[in-house]
Amino acid sequence: MKVLGQFLLFLALVCAASHVQGSVIVNGELAPEGSMQFMVSVQNENGHECGGFLISEDFVVTAAHCDNGLKHVILGGHNWKNSNVKKIEISNQCKHKNYSDVGNGYDIMLLKLANKAPMGRNIKTIPLAKKNMKLSVNQVCSVAGWGKMVSTGGLVDDLMVVNVSIIDHNDCKKSWGKLPPNMICAGGKYTDKGFCQGDSGGPLVWNGKAVGIVSFNKNYNCKYPDVPNVYTDIREYVDWINNITKNKMCPM
Known part of the structure; x- marks a missing residue:
């Protein structure tokens, strides 16, 4: 993420690792219209900072390392600059207590929304995987x-x-x-x-x-x-x- 360059370089030097937070979709395609209505753009005063996803009317999940002056989320559209999307302020951030940097894990944070998301055709939640759900190699x-x-x-x-x-x-x-x-x-x-x-x-x-x-x-x-x-x-x-x-x- 563009505003975290110096911080990420510091992490790389301190941790003697090459972990870089964030990323974009490489060699993908436009998400089909009407799909992935749970996707959220997590933003600060400069605009898009991270992705996230809606799990209830008033909570969004994102990464802990996205904590960079976050102000609001945008949901309800594939293009977050569209006039039809919904903007909701963030009232609280619940970062995992064990998080220190991406190299040590626990990179998870919940965002409490100041108002409930208006659920409907363009805004939906996504269910979470169960604790005992199996993932297979090459899945x-x-x-x-x-x-x-x-x-x-x-x-x-x-x-x-x-x-x-x-x-x-x-x-x-x-x-x-x-x-x-x-x-x-x-x-x-x-x-x-x-x-x-x-x-x-x-x-x-x-x-x-x-x-x-x-x-x-x-x-x-x-x-x-x-x-x-x-x-x-x-x-x-x-x-x-x-x-x-x-x-x-x-x-x-």
Whole structure:
């Protein structure tokens, strides 16, 4: 994400790793009209910062590293600049207490909306994966966002989507050298498809359920066949999420 360059470089040096937050959809296509009505553009005063997804009338899930002066969300349309979309202020941010940086995991945050989203034809929620749901190697999922389509490009206005396959966890750990806990790997390695800067916080979707959250890629390079894209595994945080949405407040 464009405003996090210096911070991300600092993380890379301190952690001796190459984790870069965010990303855009690479070699994808325009999301079909009427699809993915759960997608949310999470914004600060400068505009789009991250993706996110609506899980209830008043809660959005995104990545913890997206905490960068967030002000509101935009939902209800594939083009977030369209006059028909809905803008709702953010009243509270519930970042996981164990989050410190993407290299250590726990990259998940819930956003409490100041007003309930008007559910309807263009705005819908997405169910979360169950804790015991199995994901198989090579299983095809989808990821969407408003991020870049090439490493040196700009963010896009229209929602893009691409299919990516689940990568073996041990293969992913070997590729990265170190992998945070509770992560899913899909896309990037073995393919030229995946996410890029600006897609952070968006959902990895399988069978109509959100199974992951876009977390990090490598070195600001959106075409990197040597390492997989990495997502926060939602299945490991279902109880944490349900506790927040039920009590309407962040855990102490």
